[in-house]
Amino acid sequence: PKVLQHGAHRVGKRTDVEMATWRGYGMGQFIHWGVYSLFGGELNGNYYNGAAEWIRSWKDMPNGVYDSAYKQFNPSSFDATQWAKMAKQMGVRYVTFTTKHHDGFCLWPSKYTDYTIANSPCKKDIVKQVVDAYTKEGIDVYLYFSIMDWHNPDWRYDLKTKEDSVAFERFKLFTKKQLTELLQQYPQTKGLWFDGTWDNSWKKSGAFTDTLEQYLKTLHPGLIIGSRFRADEFGNRHVDATGVLMGDYEQGWERKIPKTYADVHGNDWDCVMTIPENGWGYQKKWLGHWKTTNEILEMTAQCVSLGGNFVLNFGPKPDGTFRPEEVEIAKEAGEWMKINNAAIYNCEYAGWEKQDWGYYTKKTNENKVYMIVFNVPVSRSLKVKPSKNTLVDKAYLLTAPGKTLSLEKLDYDASFIQLPSAQYKQPFVIVLETKEGGEKSDEQKAKT
Ligand SMILES: COc1ccc([C@H]2[C@H](O)[C@H](O)[C@H](C)N2C)cc1
Numbered sequence: 001p002k003v004l005q006h007g008a009h010r011v012g013k014r015t016d017v018e019m020a021t022w023r024g025y026g027m028g029q030f031i032h033w034g035v036y037s038l039f040g041g042e043l044n045g046n047y048y049n050g051a052a053e054w055i056r057s058w059k060d061m062p063n064g065v066y067d068s069a070y071k072q073f074n075p076s077s078f079d080a081t082q083w084a085k086m087a088k089q090m091g092v093r094y095v096t097f098t099t100k101h102h103d104g105f106c107l108w109p110s111k112y113t114d115y116t117i118a119n120s121p122c123k124k125d126i127v128k129q130v131v132d133a134y135t136k137e138g139i140d141v142y143l144y145f146s147i148m149d150w151h152n153p154d155w156r157y158d159l160k161t162k163e164d165s166v167a168f169e170r171f172k173l174f175t176k177k178q179l180t181e182l183l184q185q186y187p188q189t190k191g192l193w194f195d196g197t198w199d200n201s202w203k204k205s206g207a208f209t210d211t212l213e214q215y216l217k218t219l220h221p222g223l224i225i226g227s228r229f230r231a232d233e234f235g236n237r238h239v240d241a242t243g244v245l246m247g248d249y250e251q252g253w254e255r256k257i258p259k260t261y262a263d264v265h266g267n268d269w270d271c272v273m274t275i276p277e278n279g280w281g282y283q284k285k286w287l288g289h290w291k292t293t294n295e296i297l298e299m300t301a302q303c304v305s306l307g308g309n310f311v312l313n314f315g316p317k318p319d320g321t322f323r324p325e326e327v328e329i330a331k332e333a334g335e336w337m338k339i340n341n342a343a344i345y346n347c348e349y350a351g352w353e354k355q356d357w358g359y360y361t362k363k364t365n366e367n368k369v370y371m372i373v374f375n376v377p378v379s380r381s382l383k384v385k386p387s388k389n390t391l392v393d394k395a396y397l398l399t400a401p402g403k404t405l406s407l408e409k410l411d412y413d414a415s416f417i418q419l420p421s422a423q424y425k426q427p428f429v430i431v432l433e434t435k436e437g438g439e440k441s442d443e444q445k446a447k448t
Contacts, residue, residue: 006210007232007240013268014248018190018222021140022094022249023268024346024364026304027337028311029092030144030272031083031130032280035070035105038318040284052315053281056103056150067151070105074121078320080133086322087139090330091337093345094140096193096272096311097130099182101144101281104151108185112177115151131186140190142224143182147175148196158200168201172208176215183220191224192216193251203235226251257299258306261349270309273299275329282315282323290325293332294374297427300333300344301372305359307349336426340398343370343429351387358427370398371417371430381408381416384432388413391437398429405430413438 013019032053041052043065048058056066087095100106108127109118117126131141149155154171156164183189202209209230217223227247232240240246249268255278257271258264275296276286291299296312303310312333314326322330337344343361350362350369358374373382384407386392395405395417408416417430 004241005233006206007242008244008246011244012266016222018224019248019268022224025093025309026344026347027092027300028094028096028270028309029087029090030096030311030313031316032098032101032313033316034098034101034107034281035073035103036101037282037316038069038072040282041279042284047285051279052283053101070115070120075318075320080129083130084133084137084139086327086330087134088137090334091341092139094142095134096142096144097127098144099127100146100149102146102148102150102196104149108182110178110181112174113152127186131188135188141188142191142193143186143189144193144195145179145182146196147194147202148199156201159204172205176212179216180219183216193226194229197228197237203231203237206231206233206235224248257302261306264306264308270311271303272311272313274313275326280313280315282317293329294427296329296333297336298374301359304344304347304361305349340429342398343372353385355383357382367434369432369434371432372427373430374427376419376424380419380421382419383414384417385414386434389436389438390434392432393435394433396431398431
């Protein structure tokens with residue numbers, strides 16, 4: 001069989017320190033901000049019923065109106081340090097920030113187009129201010145970049161004619177130059193979050209995406225790029241023709257979380273999530289259900305318990321401030337993370353049988369398993385069934401390490417942890433100190 005030339009060049013997880021850091025983040029922030037924020041999903045009193053950052057594509061939006069709107073982009077209250085401090089207080093350890101969304105407007109003064117912040121009333125290098133402020137707070141920065149660029153006349157959805165291909169060659173060079181610019185101007189960047197790569201033009205450029213990814217990683221060693229970037233020479237995205245993930249982590253979990261560990265196929269992954277049901281840029285009206293802090297904490301626990309990270313999106317207003325609901329969620333989530341982050345940071349899939357009370361996470365390189373409890377049973381007895389060859393040595397509330405909880409042995413490999421009678425109004429964490437023992441797992445038996 002032919003060898004795939006432009007498929008994945010690595011099978012399995014990256015094993016370098018940059019990726020180990022990424023793997024341990026636990027919780028991240030996404031920020032979508034740009035010209036679309038000016039509209040907030042609304043025009044002349046009518047509301048666009050799609051994601052607000054897509055409003056340029058609305059049939060009721062005259063192109064001229066959108067494309068001249070950047071002349072009103074003047075965020076008087078923008079303060080990247082305030083953003084970074086809010087993120088720090090929330091407990092996020094990485095942020096992904098939109099440098100250029102599908103509309104093509106650049107939040108940095110790119111040399112390769114006039115459609116940038118430099119030609120708006122704002123004039124500030126927004127990307128630089130965000131990168132510097134978050135890095136100063138100790139939060140790693142990743143840059144979101146949309147390949148699809150509705151403003152660039154050389155963008156093509158498909159390559160049908162010679163003219164299409166000639167234009168798209170110019171577009172690919174433009175893309176390479178902008179990405180080079182971003183990595184050279186903002187070297188603190190740890191990775192690139194690509195979007196807008198689903199069209200045929202990109203799927204027909206598999207060899208180019210391979211060469212470009214290798215170029216970017218040479219330019220910026222350690223750079224982390226997810227599976228939304230590449231296409232192989234057959235137009236496959238995310239997973240190549242031989243079934244191997246192309247990218248440093250699975251980047252497909254958008255507003256959805258894997259049900260079981262099997263669903264992640266042994267890859268690194270993160271889930272990006274909106275607070276409203278959909279919509280990433282600022283929306284004047286949040287349609288439908290808005291997630292509560294407890295829902296967001298449960299999604300975070302769920303992601304970390306399955307070996308991934310949870311990334312929550314914020315859509316700043318045109319003036320550069322956040323809507324009150326977002327500020328409140330960041331504050332409440334941060335209060336919980338301040339007490340319980342041991343169960344989230346640098347944790348991984350524990351491999352224990354899931355129970356109804358909540359989620360297990362396991363501290364990487366430590367004999368500690370955490371129970372993040374969301375559902376206290378009326379019996380107050382929490383069932384625990386360690387993985388094979390693992391015993392629970394001691395159990396205690398993370399917030400009361402001196403008070404060992406009673407473990408009542410059930411059948412051969414399960415126990416009940418009896419909770420003290422109390423009102424449990426918040427999710428809480430129980431620490432299980434583990435040791436080897438009990439029945440040997442099949443592989444352990446094989447070794448002896
Ligand atoms: C075609 O359906 C889409 C395409 C792109 C998106 C974009 C959103 O605008 C946002 O940037 C999200 C991270 N991305 C996947 C969402 C749904």
